[in-house]
Amino acid sequence: MKVNPIDKDKIAENPQSLPYAHTIGSALIKPMDKGRIKGLAISSMYEQTDMQLNQIKEQIELLAKQAKLIKERIEISEKIYQADCGFKPLIGQVYHLYQKKTNQSYVLSMVSPKEWGASCPYEFINTAQLLSDHTWQLIYT
16 A cells, blocks of 8 residues: 655645635735725725816816806996897997986997097997807997
């Protein structure tokens, strides 16, 4: 009878189930640092969500700016449509809004403040352009 030369105390019956490498050529088995893995995952999650929140914040700021511009268009449009006007305004053309010094009513004119010179009988308010939706866009010069 042949005797196995390897000591039974040094051999595992199921070496694949050992929590460590059982031969020199085996793959290195390291215990996982669960705390570090969770920490990295949480850090990545915060970075991603902060980036997404910043994008949403920028979108909100853009929408607020657009809403403010629309509100300004409404306000100037109301003033212009209440103004005295001796002509039919054409879409795309630029006009000038003045306020009468006597009774505080508004006047819409094709004449700019520079064209009036020193003899302007009104107080200049704004320059505006008639848009195709019949609102007025302020022109800043």
